[in-house]
Amino acid sequence: MTTEVAAKRIKMDTVKIGTHNGHFHADEALAVYMLRMLPQYASSALVRTRDPALLDTCHTVVDVGGVYDDSKLRYDHHQREFTTTFPNHQTKLSSAGLVYMHYGKAIIAQHTRLPIEHPDVDLLFQKLYDDFVEAIDANDNGINKYDANKLEEAGIQEKFKSGGITLPALVGDLNHDDPLNPGISRNTTEEPQAEEDYRFGQASTLMGNAFLRKLHGAATAWLPARSIVKTAFEERSKQHESTQLLVLPRAGVPWKEHLYNIEQEAGLPTEKQILFVIYPEKEEPGSKWRIQAVSKDMASFVNRKSLPEPWRGVRDAELDAVLGPDVEDGAVFVHASGFIGGHKTEAGVRAMAAKAIAG
Incomplete structure (x- = not known):
């Protein structure tokens, strides 16, 4: 989808992105950030709820609602029958992967100032999914990088725990209030949703900044290197x-x-x-x-x-x-x-x- 096509779907003065409230994860945190990278979503309001009536008021809904339908701007992946994967991949998509699949090229084109049809945009589109987004999809869908049974058969054991320093783990930590980094209100009994939404905003920024760093590095270092290597190869x-x-x-x-x-x-x-x-x-x-x-x-x-x-x-x-x-x-x-x-x-x-x- 191009930025122009997406813009026609949405009225600038009524843009609302919907996602679920409660415990949040890396995938919807990234999905919301990626949408807000596009001009038509830059000033969007965020509605975090599981109430179907409130979700119906949102133009775009991610990770909740039980519907995946790009024509309706609904991007949930929790349905029993959902099996969608990124082209030429086997990992089932999360809300991050769904948003990236439909909007990733527009995001990359805007960041690089290249036409969306430019072959370099497609190269970066594939690169960012392979290097970043697919791992978020796998984590949210409970897909291990290695077959646990084969590791056990081979007698391979972990030397130390590394799960606590992954981006999804750091997002998970933000689900718990930090007294050293207070949110909107310390009185969470009166404003629990506002406090939770504040911490979701921190999680979204964390995921988005990591994605942006990957995109910037791929566009300014990895991509130019390809033409150098290709010339040397020829x-x-x-x-x-x-x-x-x-x-x-x-x-x-x-x-x-x-x-x-x-x-x-x-x-x-x-x-x-x-x-x-x-x-x-x-x-x-x-x-x-x-x-x-x-x-x-x-x-x-x-x-x-x-x-x-x-x-x-x-x-x-x-x-x-x-x-x-x-x-x-x-x-x-x-x-x-x-x-x-x-x-x-x-x-x-x-x-x-x-x-x-x-x-």
């Missing part, structure tokens, strides 16, 4: 005859995820995959250069091909001697695991890459 035949060396022209480019995606899109056979990536250590002229082995996948510590074993854990002049006359002096180090190394010059690191690929 020029790989110019860098080494094997076509298995990627040369990045600048430091600090988040290249891994892009490389795997671009290789997959290109249908690159396994025997032609990129083995090593080289890049300057810093932006300044005369910077040292790094060589890094490409791991088998994003989560793996196993490389497609590691730097040669005789180089590992060796530094400076000793490494120069091991590398031999084919590589100019100026080697800095190779990590003991063989996943990364360095040289003082671009020419030196290119020679290291050539020997590593050939070896």
